[in-house]
Amino acid sequence: MNRKRNTAISLAAAVLSGVLVYSIYVVQLRHVQEQEMVRVVVPKRFIAAGERIAAEDLTYMPLSRSAVNEAMLLQPQEADGWEAVVPLGVDEPVLKWKLDRYRLMPNRSESTFQIPRSYVLSVSNGIRAGDRVMVYVTGENTASVRLFDEPVTVASVKSSNNVEVDNADQSNLMSLADNDKERMYASRRDANAMIDYVNLNLTEEQWMRIDEQCKGGGKLVIAYSPTSFDAVQDGRSEEQ
Structure with a gap:
């Protein structure tokens, strides 16, 4: 009787020992993989x-x-x-x-449209390539409204000499990417020319709406939106 009990105890101890060894192996393997x-x-x-x-x-x-x-x-x-x-x-x-790769290129649903000068009533002198802007329409016989709920991207802003309007010493895009709000502000004050032409990345529906409003007597007001700077800050916050 005692022999059978001793045998059973030995078998149980062997099984427990095997389980313990296997558990240690699994833990070590997981640690090595990590x-x-x-x-x-x-x-x-x-x-x-x-x-x-x-x-x-x-x-x-x-x-x-x-x-x-x-x-x-x-x-x-x-x-x-x-x-x-x-x-x-x-x-x-x-x-x-x-x-x-192409920060100022339109996405798949967009194209880059140069806004005819005759369509524009005013453009914020502070806007630069890469900015996000709000587009409004107004006119004597047109109710003043914001055309789109979301801001649109500026592909480029040109002077009458077809030169990109910016600060030659510190471009707006560089300041925006560096998250440097002070230099962004300075670059907008120290631009090299006045804005004559604005190119916006728009969907076909957005362009058709602009065209329809302006052919009907409306004029565009293009205003700088601070969402360009906020987007960079948000991206950094998400990383942190």
Whole structure:
């Protein structure tokens, strides 16, 4: 009887020991997997906002798998030829939202329309390429209304000499990307010319609405909206 009981106890102890060993193995395996290193893309040097990135500007840095997220680039070729939306520090993992290829190009549902001068009553002298603007319509026989609920993107602002209106020393786009509100303000005060032509990225429906309103006697008022600066701040807040 005692022999059977001892045998049963030994078997139970062996099973428990096996379970304990397996549990330790699973925990260690999971720990090793979490500590497994993944190579992510980082800059070799400081890259300023607005600067176009080349593959040779980038290298790899090992990072634990648990710290890697979907926004991080794993191959330098993914950033080759793209533009830095915000400054990129040395050895800082490159995130997809910090890059853009054609910042002033219209999206798939838009086209870039030059607004005829005869359609425009006034343009805020502070607007610059890359800004988001509100569009209003007014006129003697037209009720004053805001045409679109959301602001639209300015593709370019040109002088009468077909020169982009901006601050030659510190462009608005660079200041916007650097999150530098003071320089943005200064660049709008120290522009190199008056605005004569405005190009907006619009959907076909938006352009048709503008055309219809202006052919009916309305005039456009194009006003700067601070959402351009806010969008950069929001993007940084989400990252943090």
